[in-house]
Amino acid sequence: MTDRGVLVLGGGVAGLAAALSLACMGFEVTVVERERALGGRAAGYACKATDRCLHCGVCLVSDLQDELASATVNLRTGAVLEELAGQAGDFRATVAGTVLKVGAVVVATGMDPAPATGWPDLGYGRREGVLTASELESRLRREGVVDARRVAFVQCVGSRNPAWGRGYCSEVCCPYALRLGLSLIAQQPGLEVTVFYNDLQTGGSDLAGVYEQAGRKLRLLQGVPARAEAGPDGIEVRYESVPDAVLRRESFDLLVLSTGIWPRADAAALARLLGINLDASGFYAARPGESWRSSRPGIYLAGCCQKPRGIAASVAHGRAAAAAVAAGRLEVTGV
Amino acid sequence: MKVEVTVAGAGPSGLSCALALAGLGRRVALVDDGPAPGGTLRVCPGYLGPAGASAQLLATMQESLGPLEFMAGETLRDLTGGPGDYRLQLTGRQLETRALVLATGLDLVVQPADHGLTPGYNLLSLTALAGLLASPAQAVARLRGRRVAFRLDVSAPDSRRQHAAALHLAAALRRDSAAEVFWFGRDLKVAGDGLDELYRETRDLGVTFFKDTGRPVVATPHAGGYQLQAWVDELPVVVPAELMVVDERQTPRLPVATGPGRSSVRLQQRSPRPGIFLAGSVRADLELAGCLADGRAAAASAEIFLRSLTGEVRAEVDAANCARCLTCVRLCAHQAIAVAFSRESGRDAAQVDPRACRGCGVCAAACPAVAIKLVACPDEEIFRRLGVTA
Amino acid sequence: MRLLAFVCERSAARAVEEARKTGSWPDGLELVTVPCSGRVDVLHITGALTRGYAGVLVVGCFEEACEFVQGNLVARRRVDYLRQLLAQAGVQADRVRFEFASPAGAPRLVRAVREMTEAVQALGKGERA
Incomplete structure (x- = not known):
């Protein structure tokens, strides 16, 4: 029955949350995931607990994976959507050569981290010890520790600058940098963590304790450095210290670029395939007041493909999209 | 009266939640202590975004309310029973409900003492300013061409919601009343839908931003208004203002106990008690778009709960x-x-x-x-x- | 020497799974998976000790991450209490430990297990002190 079928594009946290909710509501759900494994980017991130949970939400990935084990969801990993025909309530989606009949599509294709190579002055790819936050995440997930004593985070790489076409705050980078910093210190006493920032985004009740701890345990410096070079004693960073407007130099062992959330490089191509619109920043455009609905009836949005979101917010948005799909379907069938 | 889900609070989160559940074919009671649905959208348009957009959103949501049972002027007094079979005592009636969503928002209270000041005619809370701007004639008379200082992060440090409100209000004040606007606060919260753009727009409109550094900003009464002193590059800057707009203390309004302790990130919109859910500002510091999505997510969780009530003995x-x-x-x-x-x-x-x-x-x-x-x-x-x- | 770990199925059990996949999980630890670390009774631990296990580890979710709100903290309190009792009874308290873990923190759990194993090995085979 076409109408009970839903196609979810993307098996990251938002897609899985949407798929699982829909499955619980009695829909026939098919998840199409480009990669071989489910869980998306968040599945490679590390737990950021100190001696207590800092509410980073990474464990939600395994909660969803567990739920998946006992749910009825069709999984098509290593596959992509090739074609979409029809209309709301009666779509025909071609995936890996086979045609699926579905009533609705949930797009949960996620994001790309800002390409760190776009900031050559910060030395990414050219100096050892300069890495992106996602690289640090996966290193911590695998090894649990870093081989460094002085670690610095540079915030807003690829965010908050209309000149790059990214006139928005990526929302997740300040929280993850502070959490990573605190978690590193808790596991490796003696480590020093510095965070160079523009405006610390510490709003949100999940972060109340994090910010307070960060103020005590991390060095928070306002102002983002423009250059980092190989120096005699590690990576030398030049920055203007804000309260006294003095130019300073300082060396670090590890420079972490807190890269922001960008739309996926193939977002425009998929938007054409789906017949949906993009917004000014290149994310999938949502209807006003309904961030889970795309510009086209029957096609819904979940997670970071619509705007930057953290893990917990992406899961919530996936569920929101599921509720909207279910309500929409019932309207069509008049149940 | 018997319903499947009771949504307490008819603000944006509650409305969003109730609409989704009604769309799912559930029998829903939407309970609010006000006379009409809308919450902040109705009482304080302009607080959660441009006033026009808020009114538009509320109108659209109200249109789709349809057969949904709205109970005005009711507050939750007591909760008995258990999951799947809760009994709610409201001010004027009783409800039997299988699940309950608390979208009861925040209590906002202005605390001039937090700022070292006493209440005064020229000291407005963000909510009061939004109320004033909602009646244009009054607003123009009181605000046109005035010097207005926003002082944030004192009663509610780092509230994303209050920063978003203040940005919207500062922009409206500058644009519609040609007031001179100054902003004093900690790191600006721009994590939210369109907030960074709004910040740049506000700055381009001529709002002056001062950031709290190590030394605190001090506000003192001065010539019928106030005088604020901040530090820029280690030098003191004094800004006189005829009107001061301050943040408010915010506490989640939880009318019934949902369980012990703070709920974990894993619970999300669920409370420790099965069948009771939390949505919107009552559980997290969210701006408007976040509240709307949170309401829908709570609806999905409640729907799943209703479908999975098996009574399996554990x-x-x-x-x-x-x-x-x-x-x-x-x-x-x-x-x-x-x-x-x-x-x-x-x-x-x-x-x-x-x-x-x-x-x-x-x-x-x-x-x-x-x-x-x-x-x-x-x-x-x-x-x-x-x-x-x- | 036999070592036992009670692992919460929502955190530690998954971390163990991940560590096994990457080959970093140390051998020689027997596992009992429980729905929550709060399920572990003092009697389960003492039962294991009298049966010949040289050390018992209880692993629960980090503080504030328990699906059941406070099962992990209840478990930690129980272990702390048992350690006091053991010390009074002349058994080395370090044979029993509580650790926090997360499904996304396999290396950290592996470190904790290694530490525990070394500590118990140093204590020997479970003769009374």
């Missing part, structure tokens, strides 16, 4: 052996255990409500009489794994 009490010591009652985070008369054993004993029990086994491990059996992971099984007999 913990069994051996009534004859129960010592009635209340250890299990005290430890249960889901309020699933109570001591009551047990027919089979003819005496009082602990009883587990299967709909509320989540099967963690904390009670079974703590029971000094070893009278509770966790069905999925009983003692015998654990001892068998150890090669021991109990």
Whole structure:
């Protein structure tokens, strides 16, 4: 029955949350995931607990994976959507050569981290010890520790600058940098963590304790450095210290670029395939007041493909999209 | 009256939640202490975004309310019963409901004392300013061409919601009343839908931003208004203002207990108590778009709860052996255990409500009489794994 | 020498799974999976000790990450209490430990297990002190 079928594009946290909710509501759900494994980017991130949970939400990935084990969801990993025909309530989606009949599509294709190579002055790819936050995440997930004593985070790489076409705050980078910093210190006493920032985004009740701890345990410096070079004693960073407007130099062992959330490089191509619109920043455009609905009836949005979101917010948005799909379907069938 | 889900609070989160549940075919009661739905959208348009857009959003949402039962002027007084069968005492009536969503928002209270000031005619809270701007004639008379200072992060440090409100209000004030606007606060919160753009727009409109550095900004009464002193590059800057707009203390408005302790990130819109959900500002610091999505997510969770109510028994009490010591009652985070008369054993004993029990086994491990059996992971099984007999 | 770990199925059990996949999980630890670390009774631990296990580890979710709100903290309190009792009874308290873990923190759990194993090995085979 076409109408009970839903196609979810993307098996990251938002897609899985949407798929699982829909499955619980009695829909026939098919998840199409480009990669071989489910869980998306968040599945490679590390737990950021100190001696207590800092509410980073990474464990939600395994909660969803567990739920998946006992749910009825069709999984098509290593596959992509090739074609979409029809209309709301009666779509025909071609995936890996086979045609699926579905009533609705949930797009949960996620994001790309800002390409760190776009900031050559910060030395990414050219100096050892300069890495992106996602690289640090996966290193911590695998090894649990870093081989460094002085670690610095540079915030807003690829965010908050209309000149790059990214006139928005990526929302997740300040929280993850502070959490990573605190978690590193808790596991490796003696480590020093510095965070160079523009405006610390510490709003949100999940972060109340994090910010307070960060103020005590991390060095928070306002102002983002423009250059980092190989120096005699590690990576030398030049920055203007804000309260006294003095130019300073300082060396670090590890420079972490807190890269922001960008739309996926193939977002425009998929938007054409789906017949949906993009917004000014290149994310999938949502209807006003309904961030889970795309510009086209029957096609819904979940997670970071619509705007930057953290893990917990992406899961919530996936569920929101599921509720909207279910309500929409019932309207069509008049149940 | 009997419904499937009661949504308490008809602000953006509650409305969004109730609409989704009604769309799912559920019988929903939407309860609010105000006379009409809308919450902040209705009382304070302009607080959650441009006033026009808020009104538009509220109108659209109200249109789709349809057959949904709206109960005005009601507050939650008491909650009894259990998951799947809650009984709510409201101000004027009783409701039987299977699930409950609390979208009751925040209590906002202006605290001039936090700022070292006393209440005054020229000291406005963000909410009061939004109210004033909602009646243009009054607003123009009082605000046109005035010098207005916003002072944030004092009563509610780092509130994303209040920063978003202040940005919207500062932009409106500058644009519609040609007021001179100054902003004093900690790091600007721009994590939210369109907030960074709004910040740049506000700055381009001529609002001057001062950032709290190490030294605190001091506000003192001055010539019928106020004088604020901040530090820029280690030098003092004094800004006189005729009107001061301050942030408000915010506390989640939780009319009923949802369980012990702070809920974890894993629970999200669920509360520790099955069948009770939380949506919007009452559980997290969210701006408008976040509240709307949160309401929908809570609706999905509530719908899943309603579909999964099976009454499967996860913990069994051996009534004859129960010592009635209340250890299990005290430890249960889901309020699933109570001591009551047990027919089979003819005496009082602990009883587990299967709909509320989540099967963690904390009670079974703590029971000094070893009278509770966790069905999925009983003692015998654990001892068998150890090669021991109990 | 036999070592036992009670692992919460929502955190530690998954971390163990991940560590096994990457080959970093140390051998020689027997596991009992429980729905929540709060399920672990003092009697389970003492039962294991009297049966010949040289050390018992209880692993639960980090503080504030327990699906059941406070099962992990209840478990930690129980272990702390048992350690006091053991010390009074003349058994080395370090044979029993509580650790926090997360499904996304396999290396950290592996470190904790290694530490525990070394500590128990140093204590020997479970003769009374």
